[in-house]
Amino acid sequence: MRSQLISLTTGSRETVHDITAECDAFAAASGGDGLLHVFVPHATAGVALIEIGSGSDEDLLSALGDLLPADERWRHAHGSRGHGRSHVMPAFIPPYATVPVLGGRLALGMWQSVVIVDLNVDNRERQVRLSFLSG
Template identity: 80%
Template structure:
């Protein structure tokens, strides 16, 4: 298995950050069929496969705000207001995704992209582990 860690600057606001290009570059370098596993080694971030740029990324943030309000209800209460919701979010948007790779290209659907989802405004830098398992 080959693996690489990439850094992603998420800034200090809730974000859906496109990492498709980084994933595509990594699997292109492998040049063969297999599986790409994308993993975020953080307790407050997730990985999603969705259409980006058409409003779906904003809709996802809005839905997560509705489901997980940034208020004082959370028992996990350190950090910024509502920080505990960031620790619940990976149960809804898991911290991983596995994508088939054919001939060095991700077998994504026409409109699918790979995105890092981060509601945690306290961390501005994230790591993402890309791992390739050849057939």
């Protein structure tokens, strides 16, 4: 198995951060078939496959805002207002995804992108572990 850790800055607001290009480059270096596993080693971020740029990314953040409001209801209450919801979010958007790789190319659907979903405005720096398992 080949593995690489990449770093990214998600910013100071809730975000859907596209990492498809980084995943493409990592898969291309394999040159073969297998599985790309994407994992964020954080308790407050998730990985999703979603269409972006058409409003779906904003819709996702809006839906998460409705489902997990940034208010004072959360028992995990340190940090910014509603921070506890960031710790609940990975139960809905898990911190991992696996994508087939064929001939060194991600086998994503036409409109699918690999994204990091991050509601935690207190932690801007993220790491993502990309792992390739040959098939």
